[in-house]
Amino acid sequence: MILTLEKFASITSQFKSIKPVLVVGDLGIDKYTFGEVKRISPEAPVPVLEVSKEWDKLGLAANVSDNLNSLGVSSTLCGVIGDDSRASLVEDLLEERGLKTWGLVRDPSRHTTYKERITTSTQQICRVDYETKETIDEEVSRRIQNRIQEFSETHSGLIIEDYGKGLFSEALCQRIIAEYKEKKLLIAVDPSRSTPPLWYKGATLLKPNRLESHMMVEALGYFKERKLETIADILIDKLKLEKLIITLGADGMAMIDTKLSGTGSLKIIPTAANEVFDVSGAGDTAIAAITSSLLAGANLEEAAWVGNCAAGVVVKKRGTALCTMDELSLYFQNLLKIMK
Numbered sequence: 001m002i003l004t005l006e007k008f009a010s011i012t013s014q015f016k017s018i019k020p021v022l023v024v025g026d027l028g029i030d031k032y033t034f035g036e037v038k039r040i041s042p043e044a045p046v047p048v049l050e051v052s053k054e055w056d057k058l059g060l061a062a063n064v065s066d067n068l069n070s071l072g073v074s075s076t077l078c079g080v081i082g083d084d085s086r087a088s089l090v091e092d093l094l095e096e097r098g099l100k101t102w103g104l105v106r107d108p109s110r111h112t113t114y115k116e117r118i119t120t121s122t123q124q125i126c127r128v129d130y131e132t133k134e135t136i137d138e139e140v141s142r143r144i145q146n147r148i149q150e151f152s153e154t155h156s157g158l159i160i161e162d163y164g165k166g167l168f169s170e171a172l173c174q175r176i177i178a179e180y181k182e183k184k185l186l187i188a189v190d191p192s193r194s195t196p197p198l199w200y201k202g203a204t205l206l207k208p209n210r211l212e213s214h215m216m217v218e219a220l221g222y223f224k225e226r227k228l229e230t231i232a233d234i235l236i237d238k239l240k241l242e243k244l245i246i247t248l249g250a251d252g253m254a255m256i257d258t259k260l261s262g263t264g265s266l267k268i269i270p271t272a273a274n275e276v277f278d279v280s281g282a283g284d285t286a287i288a289a290i291t292s293s294l295l296a297g298a299n300l301e302e303a304a305w306v307g308n309c310a311a312g313v314v315v316k317k318r319g320t321a322l323c324t325m326d327e328l329s330l331y332f333q334n335l336l337k338i339m340k
Helices: 005-012 061-070 085-096 138-151 170-182 210-219 228-239 282-295 300-314 325-339
Strands: 021-025 027-040 047-060 075-081 104-106 113-119 124-130 157-161 186-190 243-247 253-257 267-269
Touching: 005 300, 005 325, 021 061, 021 138, 021 282, 027 061, 027 075, 027 085, 047 061, 047 085, 047 113, 061 075, 061 085, 061 157, 061 282, 075 085, 075 138, 085 104, 104 138, 138 170, 157 170, 157 282, 170 186, 186 282, 210 228, 210 243, 228 243, 228 253, 243 282, 243 300, 253 300, 267 300, 282 300, 300 325
Parallel strands: 021 075, 021 157, 027 113, 075 104, 157 186
Antiparallel strands: 027 047, 113 124, 243 253, 253 267
């Protein structure tokens, strides 16, 4: 059952009063190069893009912080960038958005992740990635860990945003989960399909998509399991989770909250998206809205509805996008009318 307008307003009105959320993860920049193709190159059978517009946006974990900010929730971003011109661009973009930069650690041995999407009005022609995927060295990891430990005193919760770019190790994940768990703070994880799932053991909330959930249970030794209910039970049990949301794309979201259900029964809510233009960054928006809602006092199903609607807002936009509170509220009100 969808939450009422009064409950929605009660939850979202608390966003601005939430203590800052710490976002730890792989971060970088999404660049968009937009234009029109009118001819094929005489040098090779490839389209020639006549560029009309270029823009840079915060990407990966930085997009989570940007989405929190767009919803009125304060956050601190913690991660590794290179020591190059694109690192300075990351800092400039963060400052433009009013986001804090003191959680960033520069590593001269790495490229700052930079993803350029070359698009027309109808399709993406190609994507060019500049990045370093090797695991960060122990010294950089210690610096990151020290920052995270300091922030635990002043933050209300932690989002681990793992894109599999080398920031996380089992030791780092388990240390920061233990640190925040000891302080009884919310720990939400948006996992990478390439990371061993046991690295996330003990988190409060795990939010994989359907494919990631399948790959995680396979990594845990359950190679033939395809039933969603069983996959959810395995993840809850083996990773000692309190809450689980599996995003299902057009089929909505499946969830378990062990604190509410006791038996761990799976519940599914339908998607709120009625028009999909681009799914880039929708998961970032969802984890930001879900975490904010939980910190504002929502239960998991209520938080999932808010996250569902926030994702519905951004998939109607081009590229990595943000959801404002006004857009979220209007989207929810329209959804209520449709579902009556």
